Amino acid sequence: MNIRDFEYLVAVHELLNFSKAAERCHVSQPTLSGQLKKLEEELGTPLIERSTRQVMFTAIGEEVVAQARQLLQMVEQIRVTAKQADDPMLGEFRIGLIPTVGPFLLPIVMPLLSREFPQATIYLYELTTEQLIERLLRGELDAVILARLEWSYPVTEILLYNETMKLAVSAHDKLAANSSPVTKSVLDGRSVLMLEDGHCLRDQALGVCFAAGADEDKRFQATSLDTLLHMVGAGVGITLVPDLASRSDLANIKVLDFEEPQPTRDIVMLVRKRITRPVALHAIADVIRAGIKPLLTI
Secondary structure (H helix, E strand, O other), X not given: OOHHXXXXXXXXXXXXXXXXXXXXXXXXXXXXXXXXXXXXXXXXXXXXXXXXXXXXXXXXXXXXXXXXXXXHHHHHHHHHHHHHOOOOOOEEEEEEEOOOOHHHXXXXXXXXXXXXXXXXXXXXXXXXXXXXXXXXXXXXOOEEEEEOOOOOOOEEEXXXXXXXXXXXXXXXXXXXXXXXXXXXXXXXXXXXXXXXXOOHHHHHHHXXXXXXXXXXXXXXXXXXXXXXXXXXXXXXXXXXXXXXXXXXXXXXXXXXOEOOOOOEEEEEEEEEOOOXXXXXXXXXXXXXXXXXXXXXXO
């Protein structure tokens, strides 16, 4: 029994495919399968139910996988601790972002992070809020960047920036004639295009719209903000868009500011309370905050 055996086991559990797991672990499939067979023999119990159609884990297998993940996290922490003695920014960082932040924030901050921390390797993952939190708590991500909500998880919150929500309308919509900020009352009686369930921007936009007397346009729910904006540009409807996203090249769209008090959202970085690299993750947050400062209110 060795650490690599547990890496193989976790890879199979995540991918439910021996070939893909072997590819991820950079070994041949026979090697991976053989080592897992030896692990089962050593433990004296089957961990995986094998068939030609699917891979399933036994009840004991699920428990062993959970403990294996904890073991691998501890091993990684030991490696990271040793590396940090010389350079806290050396090594790999896995950061997740929600889809309504990633495409608009990353082009701004990634060049800054690469220049500031050339010794760091940053892996990026775009997922929904629920998926990000789940992976953060499992130790699969070092930090996640998303819109602030009420958290009941063992996480620490680092404020990155605050951005206003704007109104996006077709260039041919009657509201496009406005050259000054509009009141939220312009939404009264309108149907507003929304993202599908699972996106925190949807919940935030619904709160603003319902308070202003607007309804959700149920004819279409977008899977991405980009799709939503294309629908607005085509004259299908109107929507709310975060400030950073509104700075993109939006064909046939007029973006309107709301009068004060404007609807806003806080974008934060979440890390586990017991993180192994606090200095490094706070340094990354500082660079993001500094990079975004010329554009938005912190």
